[in-house]
Amino acid sequence: MTPNGAILFGLVVIVGAVAAQSFAGLAIVLALCAAFAALELGSRASKALARSATIVAPLAAFLVVVWVGVVGRSPAEMAAGLAGTRTAAFAYVLTVCLRLFLIALAVQLVAMRFAYLTPLQFIRSLWAPLVAKKLLILTLSWIDTILHAIDRSRTALVTAAIIAPRMSLRNLANGWLLVQTVWLSVVTIALGRLRDKWPAENTVARLDQVLAAPAAELARTDVLWCGAALIAGTTAWFV
Numbered sequence: 001m002t003p004n005g006a007i008l009f010g011l012v013v014i015v016g017a018v019a020a021q022s023f024a025g026l027a028i029v030l031a032l033c034a035a036f037a038a039l040e041l042g043s044r045a046s047k048a049l050a051r052s053a054t055i056v057a058p059l060a061a062f063l064v065v066v067w068v069g070v071v072g073r074s075p076a077e078m079a080a081g082l083a084g085t086r087t088a089a090f091a092y093v094l095t096v097c098l099r100l101f102l103i104a105l106a107v108q109l110v111a112m113r114f115a116y117l118t119p120l121q122f123i124r125s126l127w128a129p130l131v132a133k134k135l136l137i138l139t140l141s142w143i144d145t146i147l148h149a150i151d152r153s154r155t156a157l158v159t160a161a162i163i164a165p166r167m168s169l170r171n172l173a174n175g176w177l178l179v180q181t182v183w184l185s186v187v188t189i190a191l192g193r194l195r196d197k198w199p200a201e202n203t204v205a206r207l208d209q210v211l212a213a214p215a216a217e218l219a220r221t222d223v224l225w226c227g228a229a230l231i232a233g234t235t236a237w238f239v
């Protein structure tokens with residue numbers, strides 16, 4: 001499978017999950033994702049499912065408290081002026097959470113399917129303009145910068161006894177100082193890269209050479225999975 005095919009598959013799955021009109025339609029899309037995970041990820045499928053569930057779990061708990069515990073009826077029942085039941089409210093929450101779970105799962109499946117590739121290799125093979133590829137690479141390069149800025153800022157504020165290294169009321173009062181310090185650190189590092197580091201290393205020109213390779217063509221596996229996703233999404237729409 002190629003990165004382009006995987007992204008197309010993920011987009012079709014997300015559209016199918018959003019367009020599904022019922023719980024049965026969402027179950028069809030979920031079955032497709034489970035088949036993809038089992039065949040393409042193998043033993044890593046459980047990790048993708050666990051990550052997606054972890055992402056959705058806090059929101060699911062909040063929706064259960066609001067709609068099942070407090071409101072006690074579904075939005076459809078409220079619009080119709082019915083008394084409603086908690087069972088209908090729970091069914092509504094389950095549908096919403098399953099839809100969000102499928103969206104998160106589609107992203108996880110695509111990301112984990114090509115975990116063996118570096119971000120540069122993945123982006124290089126995409127169907128995208130050269131400018132868009134360079135923008136993606138340069139944006140991803142800021143991840144380590146931001147993490148470094150957070151670590152450096154936290155160390156400085158802990159040393160100055162402005163925040164505590166563990167949970168503390170002092171952190172609640174002075175947490176905004178950490179946010180400001182991180183922001184200033186990121187801006188300082190960014191200006192240094194734009195003014196000195198990237199021009200000295202000729203980074204942009206080198207990216208032009210690296211990313212100029214033609215994008216990979218779709219494989220037969222891409223067509224099969226995208227076709228299956230299209231069928232599942234269409235079925236989910238009408239079920």
